[in-house]
Amino acid sequence: MVLANNEMMKDEKVRDINKVSDYLNKSIEAVSRGKDLLPKDILAIEALAQIYENTAYYVADSMKLAEENYNNTLKLEPNNPVFYLKLAQIKINSISSKSSEEERKGMIEEAKNLLQKSVDLKQNFDAGYYNLSLIQKALGDLDGSIENMKKAVSINSNDVNYVFNLGQLYQIRAKNDDEQIAEAIYKKILEVQPNQIDTHFNLGYLYEKQGKKNEAISEYQIVESLLPSGTEDLKAKIAKMVSNIKNGIKNSPENLVVNQPESKPENNQAEAAPAPTPPIPNDLNQVPAPAQ
Numbered sequence: 481m482v483l484a485n486n487e488m489m490k491d492e493k494v495r496d497i498n499k500v501s502d503y504l505n506k507s508i509e510a511v512s513r514g515k516d517l518l519p520k521d522i523l524a525i526e527a528l529a530q531i532y533e534n535t536a537y538y539v540a541d542s543m544k545l546a547e548e549n550y551n552n553t554l555k556l557e558p559n560n561p562v563f564y565l566k567l568a569q570i571k572i573n574s575i576s577s578k579s580s581e582e583e584r585k586g587m588i589e590e591a592k593n594l595l596q597k598s599v600d601l602k603q604n605f606d607a608g609y610y611n612l613s614l615i616q617k618a619l620g621d622l623d624g625s626i627e628n629m630k631k632a633v634s635i636n637s638n639d640v641n642y643v644f645n646l647g648q649l650y651q652i653r654a655k656n657d658d659e660q661i662a663e664a665i666y667k668k669i670l671e672v673q674p675n676q677i678d679t680h681f682n683l684g685y686l687y688e689k690q691g692k693k694n695e696a697i698s699e700y701q702i703v704e705s706l707l708p709s710g711t712e713d714l715k716a717k718i719a720k721m722v723s724n725i726k727n728g729i730k731n732s733p734e735n736l737v738v739n740q741p742e743s744k745p746e747n748n749q750a751e752a753a754p755a756p757t758p759p760i761p762n763d764l765n766q767v768p769a770p771a772q
Contacts, residue, residue: 481507504535522556525549543570561598561605568594606635622653677706697722
């Protein structure tokens with residue numbers, strides 16, 4: 481898996497996809513043999529599940545095989561919350577492959593139930609609460625989502641991702657003093673990590689919504705200054721947002737230039753080996769769009 485990952489990190493002109501495929505096949509072959517020799521060993525089965533999970537981009541039916549092996553781990557350790565989390569993540573990642581709305585809703589409910597099981601088994605399982613919160617957010621249950629994100633933060637307040645998402649949830653809900661809470665959370669993050677682009681961006685939009693034009697402009701300009709070289713087009717788009725404010729044009733969700741990325745699930749567990757991934761182009765996908 482490490483060799484496959486290293487090959488994928490090479491420039492596209494010299495990258496050998498045949499080598500990647502060969503390394504992946506040998507990885508699956510090796511860990512499958514290990515599981516055959518240790519059929520009752522939880523780590524051997526989990527390793528195979530992880531390998532299939534990591535090769536989802538390249539190997540057909542890999543997620544189905546990963547799910548099958550995580551279910552096998554539960555037969556050996558039925559009270560392990562991490563395996564319920566893993567199964568929930570697989571279902572979440574499979575939602576887009578379902579053609580009907582009914583199937584997609586069913587998958588979401590299954591993932592939600594698995595995540596609920598994980599935190600029922602381990603009440604200080606921050607990754608479980610975090611992912612459960614994201615599911616509730618997707619289902620429109622902002623109150624429940626905020627409560628579970630608060631639990632994740634209370635367990636692991638050092639995870640900036642948890643804290644940022646809590647602020648964003650308050651910003652989205654926008655009831656009573658929610659926006660003030662969101663602002664306080666964003667400011668607290670920036671005290672510790674002043675170069676957090678996503679936090680500056682959301683804070684800018686929060687100020688814009690509140691009519692604090694100068695503060696909003698300042699935050700957007702910070703975002704523009706923090707963007708790395710090679711993102712000139714994106715910097716120009718941020719500059720356009722600043723220009724919109726100065727000209728009295730609202731940066732609404734319909735005309736925003738930034739697309740919000742999906743929140744990434746937390747594994748709370750080290751992988752068996754790095755997953756080979758295709759090169760990621762420079763993009764403002766790293767900057768979350770403002771909450772609506």
